Amino acid sequence: MPKTLLLVDDLFFSVQLENAARAVGLEPVNGPGPKTAATLADADLRLVVLDLALWSQPWSKALAEVRAARSDVPVLAYGPHVDVETRRAAQTEGATRVVTKQQLVADLPGLLRRYAFAHAEK
DSSP states (O other), rough: OEEEEEEEOOHHHHHHHHHHHHHHOOEEESSSHHHHHHHHHOOTTTEEEEETOOOOEEEHHHHHHHEEEEEEEEEEEOOTTTOOOHHHHHHTTTEEEEEEEEHHTTTHHHHHHHHSSHHOOO
C-alpha cells in the first residue's frame, strides 16, 4: 500500500491527517521518530506531510533530511497563516507545495490525493 510520512507533532491533528490519508488510499506513518528513516527508504512512500510548527526538531532540519533521502517524493508543508516568512522559506528549501493550515484542512483529501498520486496521472 502507498504510504505517507506525517512529520507532525500535534497529536490531535495527526489523527485527522491519518484518517484522511486512509480515506484516499494511503497508509499513514507517524514521525518524526524512529520510523522516519525506514519510511524514507521505503519504495512505497508517496508523500511527506510536514508541519512547519514542529517542536520536536526544526522543520528545516526535517525537510533537509527528507530531501537528502528522497528528492523524488513530494513534500506538502503547512504552517500558520501569520507566518508568511516560514512558508516562503519552506518553498525555497525544497517543499513541493506550502499551504496554510486552514488551506490544508479545507482541502485535505484533495491535496493528499493530488500530491501522493500525481505521478500515476502522468
